[in-house]
Amino acid sequence: MPDKEQERLATDLRAALSQLMRHLRVASSDGEFTPSQRAALSRIETDGPATIAALARAELVRPQSMRLTVGALEERGILVRSPHPTDGRQVVFSLTAEGRRLIDAVRQAKHNWLAVAIADRLTPEEQRTLAEATGLIRRLTQE
Missing domain, CATH: 1.10.10.10 (Winged helix-like DNA-binding domain superfamily/Winged helix DNA-binding domain)
Incomplete structure (x- = not known):
């Protein structure tokens, strides 16, 4: 059974991921x-x-x-x-070819926004921490 700290971490992580997904949608034509x-x-x-x-x-x-x-x-x-x-x-x-082009453009716009945000907003040390956290998130989502 999760303790209070784990419950709080789960809440914070879900909120942060939701906010990230909203930013990615706004950054691309995915919002259409x-x-x-x-x-x-x-x-x-x-x-x-x-x-x-x-x-x-x-x-x-x-x-x-x-x-x-x-x-x-x-x-x-x-x-x-x-x-x-x-x-x-x-x-x-x-x-269609247009559908493929649009999906690729949406994916690239999201990638570009995220790469720029990482480069502009995080220190090199924070980027290393994010890389470690990314590995942990992958482990959480493995079935």
Whole structure:
């Protein structure tokens, strides 16, 4: 059972990580996507082309909701539909070249903001401490 100090550390860490994520979203065009759009894009980027049903199951939302999410991304030219390779009744959605470019740009903007913040706001000693903390955070998130 965690003691008071561990509880406080957990609260502080969660708050700091939430604030970091907000800064990263603001630093990039990621803010132009809804959370469900970001989730669908991430899933397709990681797992490859997917049907509406597969995306909905993976994200624990209703297919109707995912259809709206994917439809908005398709309208913007970020996703494209194509016939399902084995089931002619279905379609799969994949990233377009524009979608890939946008994801890469978002990722680069986040990286740039973070690298500049580290360089400008932290001393070399603090940067070493952050490197150690990064390793610890990785250990916390390993399953």
